[in-house]
Structure formats: structure tokens, C-alpha cells
Amino acid sequence: MTRETAPRGRKARKGRTRQALMDAALDLVAKKAPFSSLSLREVTKKAGVVPTAFYRHFTDMSALGLTLLDESFRTLRQMMREVRQHQLPNEQMIRGSMETYFNYVRNNRTYFLFVSKELYGGSATMRQAIRREIRLFVSELAMDMARFPFLINVSSQDLQMMATLVVNSVVALTQEMLELSEDDEAGQNEMLIMAEKQVRLIYFGVAQWRSEPDRIA
Amino acid sequence: MTRETAPRGRKARKGRTRQALMDAALDLVAKKAPFSSLSLREVTKKAGVVPTAFYRHFTDMSALGLTLLDESFRTLRQMMREVRQHQLPNEQMIRGSMETYFNYVRNNRTYFLFVSKELYGGSATMRQAIRREIRLFVSELAMDMARFPFLINVSSQDLQMMATLVVNSVVALTQEMLELSEDDEAGQNEMLIMAEKQVRLIYFGVAQWRSEPDRIA
DNA sequence: CAATTTAGTGAACAGTTGTACACTTTTTAC
DNA sequence: GTAAAAAGTGTACAACTGTTCACTAAATTG
Numbered sequence: 126m127t128r129e130t131a132p133r134g135r136k137a138r139k140g141r142t143r144q145a146l147m148d149a150a151l152d153l154v155a156k157k158a159p160f161s162s163l164s165l166r167e168v169t170k171k172a173g174v175v176p177t178a179f180y181r182h183f184t185d186m187s188a189l190g191l192t193l194l195d196e197s198f199r200t201l202r203q204m205m206r207e208v209r210q211h212q213l214p215n216e217q218m219i220r221g222s223m224e225t226y227f228n229y230v231r232n233n234r235t236y237f238l239f240v241s242k243e244l245y246g247g248s249a250t251m252r253q254a255i256r257r258e259i260r261l262f263v264s265e266l267a268m269d270m271a272r273f274p275f276l277i278n279v280s281s282q283d284l285q286m287m288a289t290l291v292v293n294s295v296v297a298l299t300q301e302m303l304e305l306s307e308d309d310e311a312g313q314n315e316m317l318i319m320a321e322k323q324v325r326l327i328y329f330g331v332a333q334w335r336s337e338p339d340r341i342a
Numbered sequence: 343m344t345r346e347t348a349p350r351g352r353k354a355r356k357g358r359t360r361q362a363l364m365d366a367a368l369d370l371v372a373k374k375a376p377f378s379s380l381s382l383r384e385v386t387k388k389a390g391v392v393p394t395a396f397y398r399h400f401t402d403m404s405a406l407g408l409t410l411l412d413e414s415f416r417t418l419r420q421m422m423r424e425v426r427q428h429q430l431p432n433e434q435m436i437r438g439s440m441e442t443y444f445n446y447v448r449n450n451r452t453y454f455l456f457v458s459k460e461l462y463g464g465s466a467t468m469r470q471a472i473r474r475e476i477r478l479f480v481s482e483l484a485m486d487m488a489r490f491p492f493l494i495n496v497s498s499q500d501l502q503m504m505a506t507l508v509v510n511s512v513v514a515l516t517q518e519m520l521e522l523s524e525d526d527e528a529g530q531n532e533m534l535i536m537a538e539k540q541v542r543l544i545y546f547g548v549a550q551w552r553s554e555p556d557r558i559a
Numbered sequence: 560c561a562a563t564t565t566a567g568t569g570a571a572c573a574g575t576t577g578t579a580c581a582c583t584t585t586t587t588a589c
Numbered sequence: 590g591t592a593a594a595a596a597g598t599g600t601a602c603a604a605c606t607g608t609t610c611a612c613t614a615a616a617t618t619g
Contacts, residue, residue: 142566142567158378158465159376159378159379159463159464161375161376161378161379161463162376162378162379164605164606164607165606165607165608166605166606166607167605167606174567174568175567176606176607176608177567177568177569177608177609177610178566178568180608181565181566181567182566241462242463243463244462245458245459245461245462245463245517246378246459246460246462246463246464247376248375252521256518256521283539286536286539286540286543287543289540290511290540290543290544293510293511293514293515294507294510294511294514296514297511297513297514298510300462304473319503319506322500322503323506323507326503326504326507326544326547326548326550326551327543327547328547329546329547329550329551330546330550331543331547332550333543333546333547333549333550334543359596359597381575381576381577382576382577382578383575383576383577391597391598392597392598392599393576393577393578394578394597394598394599395596395597397578398595398596398597399596403577
């Protein structure tokens with residue numbers, strides 16, 4: 126048994142098993158069942174810790190799940206913020222955003238696998254939490270789109286509809302990509318290309334769009 | 343204890359518990375956990391039968407799952423065939439197809455809930471089976487689209503891409519609709535309207551599209 | 560260094576799981 | 590109507606589940 130020597134700090138050590146539990150859960154989700162069918166004992170075993178130690182860090186398996194969710198979206202939100210700040214999406218920009226995003230997905234595979242399986246398969250609270258985050262992205266994208274000169278006469282409802290279309294499409298392709306083996310670079314590249322084309326095509330459609338006027342709010 | 347008297351036929355009676363098991367599983371999935379986290383005993387209990395009786399009908403829980411999947415898509419395929427035969431999608435047609443489809447979803451809620459939760463949350467074989475069915479729909483739609491006069495110069499790859507976009511969008515909205523309560527008619531109608539607009543928008547984009555020539559096959 | 564808080568351990572519990580086996584009951588076939 | 594086949598029952602068991610409790614070991618505090 127090699128004794129861990131890593132972060133020697135007094136306080137840093139506290140969270141080490143906590144992190145081990147989270148990593149164990151992510152690993153199990155990535156290569157096995159969805160989170161909802163993981164057992165507490167299974168996770169602690171993989172984390173190299175006795176079952177009862179779990180309770181020092183989480184009250185519950187579902188608490189662990191929510192923590193993993195927070196962690197997943199915390200960094201994702203940050204990345205999205207950076208992408209957004211670059212500029213308004215013109216044709217060139219679409220390609221760049223998609224590359225950045227899908228690259229991020231690849232580098233955080235286990236987190237995305239976790240979220241993907243929970244989106245529709247998880248508990249009610251879990252599902253709601255994820256959908257709230259997605260709706261946030263949609264709203265932000267709609268706000269960005271509102272600045273397009275040729276969309277000034279489009280109702281806010283329709284802007285929301287368009288943004289939903291973009292986000293849903295990218296989410297779907299993300300999930301398809303996650304089904305590919307981790308080192309299938311060709312397949313992953315295909316997904317990237319497809320995503321870029323789809324978003325481009327949507328923008329063509331958006332440019333043609335004329336809303337009926339907004340109904341009474 | 344009221345004795346069941348329902349389908350009195352000699353042969354019809356054989357499959358009755360089999361159907362009861364399937365219904366029980368669907369019910370549990372609809373109002374509880376994903377299929378993967380159902381237990382054999384849970385299902386038999388709900389079906390009003392002793393656990394060991396299960397094995398007279400299915401070797402396994404996963405066998406039950408695959409049967410449910412078949413059942414789900416068997417009728418769905420049939421409906422899609424009818425929708426397709428009506429005519430080529432013009433603007434009027436989009437609305438009609440979407441109405442037919444979403445109406446069908448509403449009338450087969452439990453089946454769709456089951457499939458929806460298994461799409462990304464199920465076992466590997468389950469996921470693959472569903473994705474194969476979806477890919478089938480995509481190919482058929484791509485074939486239909488190939489007949490558009492303004493798409494004769496579009497590569498088959500791009501046709502596939504467009505069809506994927508349509509199907510993915512409808513699937514996503516289907517899943518969102520399933521999250522709504524069964525009697526939230528207003529919300530469900532909103533989904534229908536959104537779906538119709540999204541597909542219409544995509545067709546606007548499609549009409550603008552110009553492919554690069556097909557690469558070497 | 561001594562006292563205290565915190566993280567991790569190990570045994571034990573009641574409940575649930577999938578499945579095997581021998582059985583009774585019902586349905587089908589002749 | 591009787592024999593054979595199929596469907597359903599009940600008991601049993603070993604494996605695993607979440608959680609409890611009293612405990613030891615370690616880190617933090619004064």
C-alpha cells in the first residue's frame with residue numbers, strides 16, 4: 126500500500142475523501158449505470174473508504190448527486206461566459222464557439238456523461254435543476270440574438286423559440302458524441318462538423334423569419 | 343378478493359400476466375424511477391403476482407425492457423408510416439404532422455416516458471436499440487427531403503444533417519412535454535406550437551442551403 | 560502538551576434483492 | 590375425462606442494501 130502524500134495541508138486534507146467520493150461516483154456513472162442506480166456502499170468501496178465514512182461528507186446519495194451537478198455546471202457556466210464575451214455570432218464565430226464547446230465537452234467527459242444521464246433519467250429534483258440551467262443558457266442566447274439587426278422585429282417569444290432550437294440541437298449532438306468511444310476522434314469530429322452546420326442552417330432560417338406581433342403579455 | 347373475469351378466451355388468458363408485468367413496469371417508470379432501477383420483485387408485486395412467476399414470461403429484467411422497447415416502437419413506426427404517406431411536407435403539412443405526432447405522444451404517454459428515460463439513462467443495449475430506431479426515422483425523413491426540388495444539389499450527408507436536426511428538435515420538445523403534468527393542456531399546446539415553428543424555421547434554413555459537393559464516398 | 564473537534568473504522572441491524580427448488584393449480588391436447 | 594404441459598405459488602438462501610452506534614486515529618485548538 127503506497128501511502129498518499131499529496132496535498133499536505135491541514136485543511137486541504139479534509140476534503141480529500143470528499144473529492145474521492147465524487148470522483149468514484151463519476152467514474153461509476155461513466156462506465157456503468159446511471160447515478161440513480163448507484164449504491165452508497167458501491168461508491169464508498171470505489172473511493173477506498175468504509176461505508177459509514179460517507180455520512181461525514183454527504184447526508185445522502187441525492188446530496189452527492191446535487192453536489193456533482195453544481196460542480197458540473199459551475200465550470201461550464203464559466204466557459205460559456207467567456208465564449209459569449211468574444212463577440213456576436215457571425216459565420217466565423219459559430220465555428221469557433223462550437224470548437225471551444227465541444228473541446229470542453231471532451232475534456233470533461235465524465236461530468237457531461239453524468240449530466241446527460243440525469244437529464245431525463247434522474248430524480249425529479251435533479252431533472253428540474255438541470256433544466257433550469259439549460260433554460261438559463263437559452264435565455265442568454267436569446268438576449269444575444271436580440272442584438273442582431275435583422276431580428277429587431279421578432280417577438281421575444283420567437284427569440285426564445287430560436288434559442289431553444291439552437292441549444293436543444295447542440296445538447297442532442299453532445300449526447301450523441303458521448304456515446305462514441307473516448308478515442309474515436311473521427312466520429313467526434315463528425316459531430317463537431319454536424320453541429321456547426323446545423324447552427325449555421327438555423328441562422329439561415331432565422332434570417333428569413335418574420336414574427337407575428339407579440340400578443341398581449 | 344375479487345376474482346378477475348376479464349378476457350375469457352382460452353388462449354388470450356395465457357398472456358395476461360405477461361401484459362400485467364409490462365403494464366406494471368410502465369406504470370412504475372411513469373411515476374417513479376427509471377427502468378434500470380426497478381427491481382424484479384417490485385414489478386411482480388405491482389402486477390399482483392409472486393416474484394418467481396416472472397420467469398415464466400421473461401428470463402430477465404432486461405428482457406422485459408427490450409420487450410417494452412419493441413412494443414413502444416412497433417406502434418410508433420406504424421403511425422409514422424401513415425404520416426409520411428400523406429404527402430410531401432409543405433407549410434400546411436408541417437402543422438398537420440406535428441399535431442398528429444404530439445397527439446400520439448399524449449395518448450401513449452407511459453411508453454414515451456419509458457423510452458425517454460432509457461434513451462440516455464438505460465443500459466448500453468437499450469440505448470443502442472433506441473438510437474437505431476431514431477436513426478431510421480432520420481433516414482426516412484432525409485429520403486423524403488431529397489424529393490424537394492430546391493434540394494437536388496444538396497449532398498446526402500447534408501440531407502442527413504438536416505433530417506437529424508429536425509428529428510433531434512422534435513425529440514427534445516417531446517421530452518420537455520413529458521415533463522409537464524398530464525393535464526397541463528396549455529403547456530402542451532405551447533410545445534406543439536413551438537415544435538411547429540422550429541420545424542418551419544429549419545425549412546427556411548434548408549431552402550437557403552447550398553452544399554459543397556459530396557466528398558469521395 | 561493536553562483538550563477537543565473531526566474523519567474514518569468495524570460490527571451489527573433489519574430490509575430487500577435475484578434466483579433455485581419443489582409444490583399445486585390451471586390450461587391445453589388427445 | 591384423463592394425461593401432459595404450462596402458469597403460478599411458497600419457502601429458502603446468500604448477497605447486498607442504508608443506517609445505527611460505540612470506537613479509534615488524527616488533526617486543530619488553546
